[in-house]
Amino acid sequence: MDKIFAAIFTPEFLFSVIRVSTPLILGSMAALICNRGGMLHIAFEGIMLSAAFFGMLTSAVTQSVLLGILGAVAGGLLISLLLGYFNLVLNSDRTLTGIALNTFASAGTVFALYLLVQDKGTSSSLPSLVVPNIDIPLLKDIPVLGTILSGHNALTYAAFLIVFLTYLIIFRTPLGLRIRTVGENPNAAASVGINVLKIRFITLAISAVVASLAGAYMSMGYLSWFSRDMMAGRGFMSIAAQNLGAALPLPSLLASLAFGAVTALANVLQTLNMPSEIIQAMPYVATLIGLGFFGYGAQKSSQKRSKAVLEKARAAEEKA
Amino acid sequence: MNTKNIEKQFQVLRTLLAIGIAIAVAFIIICFISENPLETISEFVLGPLGSKRKIGNIITNLTPMLFVGTGVCLIFSANQTNMAVEGGFFVGAMLASVVSTCVSLPTGLHTALCLLAGGLAGAAACAIPAFLFVRYQAKPVVSSIMVNNMCLYVGLFVINHLIRDPGAGFLASWRFAETSRIEEMIPGTGIHYGILIGIAVLIGGYLYLNKSKAGYEIRTVGRNVDFARYSGIQVNKVITKAQLIGGFLAGMGGAVEVLGMYKRFQYQALTNHGFDGIMIGIMAAYNPKALPLAALFLAYIRVGADCMQRSSDVPVELANIMISVIVIMIVAERFLYKMKHKRIVAAAQKELEGKEAA
Numbered sequence: 001m002d003k004i005f006a007a008i009f010t011p012e013f014l015f016s017v018i019r020v021s022t023p024l025i026l027g028s029m030a031a032l033i034c035n036r037g038g039m040l041h042i043a044f045e046g047i048m049l050s051a052a053f054f055g056m057l058t059s060a061v062t063q064s065v066l067l068g069i070l071g072a073v074a075g076g077l078l079i080s081l082l083l084g085y086f087n088l089v090l091n092s093d094r095t096l097t098g099i100a101l102n103t104f105a106s107a108g109t110v111f112a113l114y115l116l117v118q119d120k121g122t123s124s125s126l127p128s129l130v131v132p133n134i135d136i137p138l139l140k141d142i143p144v145l146g147t148i149l150s151g152h153n154a155l156t157y158a159a160f161l162i163v164f165l166t167y168l169i170i171f172r173t174p175l176g177l178r179i180r181t182v183g184e185n186p187n188a189a190a191s192v193g194i195n196v197l198k199i200r201f202i203t204l205a206i207s208a209v210v211a212s213l214a215g216a217y218m219s220m221g222y223l224s225w226f227s228r229d230m231m232a233g234r235g236f237m238s239i240a241a242q243n244l245g246a247a248l249p250l251p252s253l254l255a256s257l258a259f260g261a262v263t264a265l266a267n268v269l270q271t272l273n274m275p276s277e278i279i280q281a282m283p284y285v286a287t288l289i290g291l292g293f294f295g296y297g298a299q300k301s302s303q304k305r306s307k308a309v310l311e312k313a314r315a316a317e318e319k320a
Numbered sequence: 321m322n323t324k325n326i327e328k329q330f331q332v333l334r335t336l337l338a339i340g341i342a343i344a345v346a347f348i349i350i351c352f353i354s355e356n357p358l359e360t361i362s363e364f365v366l367g368p369l370g371s372k373r374k375i376g377n378i379i380t381n382l383t384p385m386l387f388v389g390t391g392v393c394l395i396f397s398a399n400q401t402n403m404a405v406e407g408g409f410f411v412g413a414m415l416a417s418v419v420s421t422c423v424s425l426p427t428g429l430h431t432a433l434c435l436l437a438g439g440l441a442g443a444a445a446c447a448i449p450a451f452l453f454v455r456y457q458a459k460p461v462v463s464s465i466m467v468n469n470m471c472l473y474v475g476l477f478v479i480n481h482l483i484r485d486p487g488a489g490f491l492a493s494w495r496f497a498e499t500s501r502i503e504e505m506i507p508g509t510g511i512h513y514g515i516l517i518g519i520a521v522l523i524g525g526y527l528y529l530n531k532s533k534a535g536y537e538i539r540t541v542g543r544n545v546d547f548a549r550y551s552g553i554q555v556n557k558v559i560t561k562a563q564l565i566g567g568f569l570a571g572m573g574g575a576v577e578v579l580g581m582y583k584r585f586q587y588q589a590l591t592n593h594g595f596d597g598i599m600i601g602i603m604a605a606y607n608p609k610a611l612p613l614a615a616l617f618l619a620y621i622r623v624g625a626d627c628m629q630r631s632s633d634v635p636v637e638l639a640n641i642m643i644s645v646i647v648i649m650i651v652a653e654r655f656l657y658k659m660k661h662k663r664i665v666a667a668a669q670k671e672l673e674g675k676e677a678a
Binding site for chain 1: 353401403448452455456457458461462463465466467469470472473474476477480481595598599602633635637638640641643644645647648651652653654655657
């Protein structure tokens with residue numbers, strides 16, 4: 001037990017929490033944008049996987065990190081716009097299309113990987129690039145804080161920036177207002193002259209760009225290669241984190257960090273020779289408990305609200 | 321011809337067209353990447369019929385799909401997108417392995433107990449999303465995926481720590497007791513008696529879902545929850561029941577698969593049988609009557625892709641690409657909508673004319 005505590009209460013542990021949380025933070029922001037626009041779907045897993053693959057591929061072909069990230073965004077947009085086309089134009093069920101697109105992305109990337117390198121596991125034989133780590137001047141010299149906060153991947157800093165940007169775009173711009181209006185009541189939005197279809201496609205596209213960065217981080221930062229099914233449920237965990245955060249930027253960020261902390265804890269315990277399987281299951285169990293808590297909280301608050309309304313009505317009646 | 325018939329006709333037409341498009345896509349991909357496209361295509365199409373063994377492979381591929389597919393029909397008919405059948409299949413296989421290796425019973429009884437244990441494990445897996453939905457309104461879409469991953473690690477823990485055979489040379493359980501294994505039915509093909517259990521499950525599932533009062537309740541809840549509640553159906557109870565039975569079938573499928581196909585439990589990752597079940601469930605429109613055809617199709621292209629990979633440079637993942645293209649097309653409601661609309665209008669006009677003339 002002492003060993004575990006010794007391993008957790010170190011700056012390195014907190015550093016790794018931020019490291020493993022990055023894709024979840026980006027993913028939960030993508031899910032948040034979709035949820036606000038009434039377009040929450042489950043194809044994030046496929047979007048991220050496709051982005052991870054195309055990011056790796058473009059960076060290997062062009063030998064440019066920036067083009068690699070653009071390639072990742074293109075790969076993510078591809079899946080997202082397919083979903084948009086089938087869901088919005090051809091009126092298909094979003095969840096079922098999402099399942100099929102996830103399968104499509106998983107099979108398609110392995111298929112293409114095999115054609116490229118004759119290997120179905122990883123792309124490590126391709127000379128793909130990674131997004132550089134950034135040491136923050138001044139901050140990196142502060143003892144504990146520097147170890148925790150400095151030296152992360154550029155995309156990690158981008159993730160925190162995007163949390164702020166998401167807040168700005170969704171809650172402080174006319175576009176965000178339109179997105180939220182369409183999400184809450186598409187008919188009302190249409191009645192005041194908003195092009196609902198266009199706004200929904202824009203919602204999907206913005207969220208796909210954010211989710212693609214999570215994919216790019218996985219193959220060009222967290223690891224320096226693409227491996228099959230490398231998202232390992234992170235797309236779904238992001239949706240859960242966003243759920244837990246009630247589709248608000250800051251709470252969603254905190255929920256993502258909490259999931260990241262459990263994952264980092266699992267990694268630490270694994271190195272200490274504890275039965276790793278149970279610990280690997282922990283993030284998923286935490287998500288399930290979180291979903292239950294969220295539902296419980298929502299139930300309680302709606303009960304409270306209806307009680308308050310009842311009491312108000314009763315008071316008004318007594319007065320009369 | 322009335323509207324309902326036209327709708328039905330178009331559903332069949334759409335499914336067939338989706339399959340046609342997927343096959344065309346597959347052929348185009350093959351033409352692009354194979355050095356010898358014609359040979360590769362013929363291997364893909366005719367390979368599965370090439371030998372007794374390969375035909376056997378189709379049947380053994382199809383066996384677990386019948387269980388999971390029937391379970392999916394029940395769950396999705398209640399309009400619950402519970403994907404925990406994937407994890408249910410895995411823990412079903414796991415618990416059946418535990419019963420097989422740790423309990424000694426006479427032949428027959430032992431197998432039955434294994435199947436029961438597997439089924440209960442699968443039902444438990446599907447019960448978690450069901451409980452979270454009924455009690456806390458948490459959507460099963462996300463929770464069931466979490467359950468899948470949880471099942472994987474719980475299963476691996478049991479296999480790797482509690483019933484692992486250190487002398488096996490690789491990560492695997494003890495050998496299954498001979499009393500519990502499901503025997504080969506036709507020697508030299510790998511086809512085992514599990515297919516008979518699968519057919520029984522399929523017929524049972526069809527009768528339950530389409531011909532019984534309980535099944536009608538499930539379908540009513542799936543079509544219109546408010547109507548179901550209004551007409552006095554206990555919605556939560558029906559939703560839970562459908563998922564428990566569906567999970568039970570998936571878990572039993574896992575048990576049948578390991579006891580019929582393997583001598584030890586040796587999965588180290590999720591097997592994708594659950595998602596296969598969902599895919600064929602969608603293809604069959606959640607109707608067990610059409611399920612065998614969908615399962616046969618998927619099993620056939622799986623074996624075909626496998627034959628193709630052995631003789632050429634096209635990876636086996638082509639089968640999964642095809643099935644996802646098919647599912648995307650089938651769930652697209654507006655696909656062929658204009659044509660259908662025209663037909664319905666024409667039929668209505670004809671009917672009107674007929675009435676006027678009379």
